[in-house]
Amino acid sequence: MKIKLFLCFILIFFLLSCKSSNIPHKENNDISKRINGTLWELTDISGSISDINLSSLDTPITIEFTDKGISGNSTVNKYFSSYKINGNSISFEPVGATKMGGPEDLMKMEYEYFKILGNVKNIELPDKNTLILKTGTEILKFNKK
Numbered sequence: 215m216k217i218k219l220f221l222c223f224i225l226i227f228f229l230l231s232c233k234s235s236n237i238p239h240k241e242n243n244d245i246s247k248r249i250n251g252t253l254w255e256l257t258d259i260s261g262s263i264s265d266i267n268l269s270s271l272d273t274p275i276t277i278e279f280t281d282k283g284i285s286g287n288s289t290v291n292k293y294f295s296s297y298k299i300n301g302n303s304i305s306f307e308p309v310g311a312t313k314m315g316g317p318e319d320l321m322k323m324e325y326e327y328f329k330i331l332g333n334v335k336n337i338e339l340p341d342k343n344t345l346i347l348k349t350g351t352e353i354l355k356f357n358k359k
Contacts, residue, residue, distance in 0.1 A: 245337060246299045249279040253286075254345045254356035259330070271320075275327060277345075277356060288324045290316035295331075304337040304347070330354060 256268055256275035268275065276286040283296040284306070293311040297304055309328045315321070330352050338346040345356040 245302065245339060248339055249337075249345070250281055251279070252345075253278045253359045255359050256327075256354060257357050258353070258355035259327075260353040260355075276359070288327055289320045290314050290324055293328070299337065302336055302338065304334060306331055306334060308332065327354075 254277050256277070258268070271289055273287050273289055275288055278285050279297075283294060285292065285294040287293075288311065291312040291314050293309050295309045296307045309331060311324075311328070316324075330349060331347070331354070333349040333352070334347040334354070335350060336348040338348070340346065343358045345358070347354040347356075
């Protein structure tokens with residue numbers, strides 16, 4: 215009887231230890247944890263406004279992720295929004311910003327940046343110092359500050 219009981223426990227142990235995990239892929243599961251509390255500087259834009267020299271800006275375009283949302287500098291103004299991440303998908307609520315005015319070219323760049331940010335659908339962290347946000351046709355590439 216004791217042997218049957220012992221074998222039954224061993225069988226249950228093996229069955230439970232072989233059960234497949236329902237935890238999503240680690241990379242997708244923790245993107246929000248990996249970006250929380252990080253500050254990034256925009257280094258490249260591919261798409262409609264790719265001819266802009268970002269290195270010549272007096273105030274770089276930045277994005278900071280917290281558990282409450284995003285905020286950053288957008289050349290002339292400061293901005294903020296909330297976001298949702300599901301796997302490698304990300305979406306942003308409409309951006310709010312201060313109402314400072316500036317040179318026309320910087321205001322146009324800011325407007326285009328907000329437009330792209332509002333259409334972002336995917337997030338990638340290819341390494342610990344690079345953040346890529348994609349709309350499908352446009353890409354925002356950031357380096358960690």
